[in-house]
Amino acid sequence: MPNESVSKSDPAHGKTPPSINASVRELSRDPLRFFLTLTLEYGDVVQYRAAPEPAYLFNHPDYVKHILQTNARNYNKDTFLNKYQLESVVGQGLLTSENPLWRTQRRLMQPAFHQRQVAGFGEMMVAATTALFPEWDEAAAAGRPIDIAHEMMRLTLTIITQSLFGYDISAQADGVGEAINTMITVGRPRHRTFLEAADHLDRIVYSIINARRQAPLVDQGDLLSMLLLARYEDSNEGMDDRQVRDEVMSLLIAGHETTANTLSWLWYLLAQHPGTVERLCEEYRRVLGDRLPAAGDIRRLSDTHLVIQEGMRLYPSAWTISRRTLGDDVIGGYFIPAGSIVALSPYTMHRSPKYWENPERFDPDRFTPERSAGRPHFAYFPFGAGARQCIGNEFALMESMLIVPTILQRYRLQLVPDHVVEPHALVTLRPRNGILVTLDRR
Numbered sequence: 001m002p003n004e005s006v007s008k009s010d011p012a013h014g015k016t017p018p019s020i021n022a023s024v025r026e027l028s029r030d031p032l033r034f035f036l037t038l039t040l041e042y043g044d045v046v047q048y049r050a051a052p053e054p055a056y057l058f059n060h061p062d063y064v065k066h067i068l069q070t071n072a073r074n075y076n077k078d079t080f081l082n083k084y085q086l087e088s089v090v091g092q093g094l095l096t097s098e099n100p101l102w103r104t105q106r107r108l109m110q111p112a113f114h115q116r117q118v119a120g121f122g123e124m125m126v127a128a129t130t131a132l133f134p135e136w137d138e139a140a141a142a143g144r145p146i147d148i149a150h151e152m153m154r155l156t157l158t159i160i161t162q163s164l165f166g167y168d169i170s171a172q173a174d175g176v177g178e179a180i181n182t183m184i185t186v187g188r189p190r191h192r193t194f195l196e197a198a199d200h201l202d203r204i205v206y207s208i209i210n211a212r213r214q215a216p217l218v219d220q221g222d223l224l225s226m227l228l229l230a231r232y233e234d235s236n237e238g239m240d241d242r243q244v245r246d247e248v249m250s251l252l253i254a255g256h257e258t259t260a261n262t263l264s265w266l267w268y269l270l271a272q273h274p275g276t277v278e279r280l281c282e283e284y285r286r287v288l289g290d291r292l293p294a295a296g297d298i299r300r301l302s303d304t305h306l307v308i309q310e311g312m313r314l315y316p317s318a319w320t321i322s323r324r325t326l327g328d329d330v331i332g333g334y335f336i337p338a339g340s341i342v343a344l345s346p347y348t349m350h351r352s353p354k355y356w357e358n359p360e361r362f363d364p365d366r367f368t369p370e371r372s373a374g375r376p377h378f379a380y381f382p383f384g385a386g387a388r389q390c391i392g393n394e395f396a397l398m399e400s401m402l403i404v405p406t407i408l409q410r411y412r413l414q415l416v417p418d419h420v421v422e423p424h425a426l427v428t429l430r431p432r433n434g435i436l437v438t439l440d441r442r
Contacts (some may be wrong), residue, residue, distance in 0.1 A: 020038070075324065089198065130292070140438075160255035184257065262317050305401065
């Protein structure tokens with residue numbers, strides 16, 4: 001790393017963190033390696049200068065807690081990632097909005113994500129998974145590989161649209177999926193292709209909202225009903241169409257993209273660890289027998305939970321979190337001036353040898369109570385942390401806990417030799433070029 005400077009003591013404020021200058025190309029070419037190198041060479045905090053403005057990367061559980069929870073009011077989402085990329089897609093939805101709007105919307109929407117409410121979607125999640133099997137059986141019989149990452153995108157899109165809208169929009173699903181994929185991969189809101197995709201998605205979402213507005217407004221048991229029926233305490237008025245659209249977009253993007261990535265990486269890991277797969281199948285024989293899983297089984301699928309946690313440790317879909325300081329702050333004795341960009345990376349924290357033994361190794365048992373004892377809570381934060389932790393974390397976890405056994409009860413997945421799988425760190429952590437697997441019927 002060029003142009004390194006060492007920390008200096010500032011009696012009035014605290015120490016100045018070490019800093020490095022790096023090229024934008026170095027960061028954009030391989031951001032995961034860039035961040036890992038920073039944490040390995042400079043430790044818990046370092047200032048880096050590689051894009052429009054300098055930023056501070058923090059890689060210590062106490063600092064994560066400080067920024068996302070203890071002193072969260074001193075930080076907002078006014079960063080390039082949130083304002084330039086995400087806000088251009090989701091507007092002022094929960095992903096990007098600030099107080100007081102964020103607090104009001106979160107309070108209105110939280111009941112829809114209570115555990116009991118979420119459990120009602122379990123049967124639909126399993127049915128959506130088994131609906132893929134006729135196509136997969138044909139591929140298995142023909143020995144034809146499938147891209148399991150693409151299949152997980154299809155599946156989670158079906159699940160989130162049914163959860164949001166209360167019915168299957170499969171006739172429009174390809175258009176929705178393609179639009180979301182375009183916006184994520186292009187990543188430049190002023191690009192013509194991005195704008196066309198956003199406009200296409202808007203037309204679909206607004207048409208559904210308008211159709212629902214024209215019908216008698218009743219609770220249909222979906223998330224859109226909840227948004228349309230919600231009323232603000234101070235005025236007893238409902239959300240306007242634009243706010244409903246923004247919240248739908250937030251749930252559509254977050255509920256589709258992140259869980260699909262989590263599952264894709266999990267299949268990649270499991271295909272390399274047949275012993276773990278057999279352990280899971282033994283759990284399914286013991287707990288489920290010959291039947292499909294249901295929401296009520298989740299608490300007994302402890303090995304499955306360990307495996308999913310480990311998958312999210314190695315490949316957290318939300319691989320980086322950024323904030324901007326509103327006022328001066330001191331973190332771990334380091335002075336951070338107002339207006340600074342701070343970055344937290346679950347990807348680097350989850351691979352820190354300080355908190356994880358053999359961090360590159362796939363080892364689900366590291367999440368057992370015995371081995372988790374003493375590990376700092378904020379050494380693991382795949383869903384973020386604090387008040388702005390992902391509102392759909394229980395939904396996403398249940399989704400994975402039901403999809404994994406449903407598939408493993410029927411198929412063995414094997415990686416296609418010579419197909420290179422590598423992470424692609426965009427807004428989320430995707431597998432570049434997909435993950436090709438062959439399927440064998442059990």
